[in-house]
Amino acid sequence: MYYSYSDYLKNKYGEKVYKLPVNLPVTCPNRVRGGRGCDFCSEKGTGFEALNNSVPVKEQLLKTRKLIEKKYNVHKFIAYFQNYTNTFLPAEDFRRYLEEASEVPDIAGIAVSTRPDCIGEEYLKILKELRDKDITIELGLQTANYHTLARINRGHTLAEYIDAVLHIRRYGFEICTHVILNLPGDTSEDAVETAKLLSALHTDTVKIHSLYIAKNTRLCEAFENGTISICEKEEYIRRLILFLEYLSPDIAVERLFSRVPEEDAVFSNWGMSWWKLKSELLDEMQRQGAYQGKKFHYLSGAALRYL
Numbered sequence: 001m002y003y004s005y006s007d008y009l010k011n012k013y014g015e016k017v018y019k020l021p022v023n024l025p026v027t028c029p030n031r032v033r034g035g036r037g038c039d040f041c042s043e044k045g046t047g048f049e050a051l052n053n054s055v056p057v058k059e060q061l062l063k064t065r066k067l068i069e070k071k072y073n074v075h076k077f078i079a080y081f082q083n084y085t086n087t088f089l090p091a092e093d094f095r096r097y098l099e100e101a102s103e104v105p106d107i108a109g110i111a112v113s114t115r116p117d118c119i120g121e122e123y124l125k126i127l128k129e130l131r132d133k134d135i136t137i138e139l140g141l142q143t144a145n146y147h148t149l150a151r152i153n154r155g156h157t158l159a160e161y162i163d164a165v166l167h168i169r170r171y172g173f174e175i176c177t178h179v180i181l182n183l184p185g186d187t188s189e190d191a192v193e194t195a196k197l198l199s200a201l202h203t204d205t206v207k208i209h210s211l212y213i214a215k216n217t218r219l220c221e222a223f224e225n226g227t228i229s230i231c232e233k234e235e236y237i238r239r240l241i242l243f244l245e246y247l248s249p250d251i252a253v254e255r256l257f258s259r260v261p262e263e264d265a266v267f268s269n270w271g272m273s274w275w276k277l278k279s280e281l282l283d284e285m286q287r288q289g290a291y292q293g294k295k296f297h298y299l300s301g302a303a304l305r306y307l
Contacts, residue, residue: 001285002244002292005205008252012134013108018072019080020064020107023053024097028085029118030155039152039222040180042214042264053083057100065104078109078136087114087123095126102130109134111176116141116164117156124171137168138176138207144194148185153218158197165201176205176254181239183211184219184228191239195246200299207254208243210236210277212268220266233270237281241290249293256281 009017031037051060061079068074079101087094101110110133119137127135139161143149146158161177168175177198181191198206211230213223222228231239240256247253257274269277285291 001282001290003249003252005252005254008205013076015076016072016074017076017078017108018068018074019078019111020061020068021051021080021082022057022060022097022101023051023055023083024057024081024086024089025053026084026086026089029088029115030153033155038154039218040183040211040214042217057097058103061101061104061107065106076106076108077104078111078134079104079107080111080113082113085115085118086112087118087120091122091126094123095129098126098130102133107133109136111136111138113138113140115139115156116161119164119167121167124167124173127173128171134174135171136174136176136204138178139164140178141194142178142180143183143186143190144197145183145186145190148183148190151185152183162201165203169202174204176207177203178207178209179243180209180211181243182231182236184222184230188235188239188242191243192246195243196298198251199246199248199296202248203251205252205254206247208240208256209258210256210269212258212260212265214260214265223267230267233272233277236270237277237284240281241285241288244285244292245290245294246296246298247292248296253292 006016028037028041030041051063055063061077065077068077081097081101098110101107110127110130112127112135114137116139119139127137141161142152142154144158149157165175179194179198181194213220213230219228223230244253257269257277259274260268262268
């Protein structure tokens with residue numbers, strides 16, 4: 001029904017591949033400018049599974065690799081620089097962290113999570129030096145609705161995302177885009193437009209998040225004050241199906257719902273586990289006859305067929 005990231009990796013590497021999270025001592029330009037970052041971002045960022053950033057990169061990867069290899073019988077890995085903005089640091093520090101990761105056995109690729117407004121030529125050139133590693137840059141877009149981006153204090157607009165994608169493409173790196181389909185103020189039309197944008201720009205993979213409300217955030221304050229509301233589960237699933245139907249079938253889907261420890265959020269996934277939600281989604285897609293790319297017929301001069 002959809003092109004899963006696990007299938008994408010198996011097709012690419014011929015075997016199961018697992019991401020190993022890396023936590024660097026970095027922050028985010030949005031926090032430097034405004035103090036608290038995006039409205040939805042907690043003090044921990046998003047690296048809930050990562051080790052403390054005081055642990056050297058190589059040691060983080062070796063420790064996590066040992067656990068994962070034993071638990072899942074995996075022998076090939078991607079070093080995932082996950083938390084906060086991993087290109088928001090001095091270039092030489094960035095190079096040193098990448099070199100540490102490259103020294104770990106069986107690291108086939110490196111994924112760097114960052115923001116669209118933190119893609120600079122110097123950092124792309126440093127990544128290009130890693131000739132024996134597959135490079136993926138993960139960009140947090142969240143939504144194609146630039147009004148929503150402003151409301152949630154994202155700190156960048158749609159233009160910066162498009163600019164970042166065009167820059168990255170010149171270096172031949174793969175791109176993963178993060179989106180949230182139920183931000184306050186967004187609609188199903190925004191979900192469709194976001195899918196269209198990612199398809200038109202040929203992002204390689206997409207990581208879809210259901211909005212969770214982390215503690216001690218501006219979004220948490222608004223949620224507890226009743227000034228924002230979260231759409232119902234059924235509406236999210238409807239948006240998610242629409243998103244997938246308009247998404248190019250060539251784009252691999254890495255995630256469908258957020259995963260966050262219960263103790264870190266006041267709202268997450270309507271009180272359900274992500275795998276139960278996934279099962280409900282797949283049942284509904286089957287009932288509707290829905291599948292990824294079903295409505296992917298809007299590019300390449302689509303209106304010319306009416307001549």
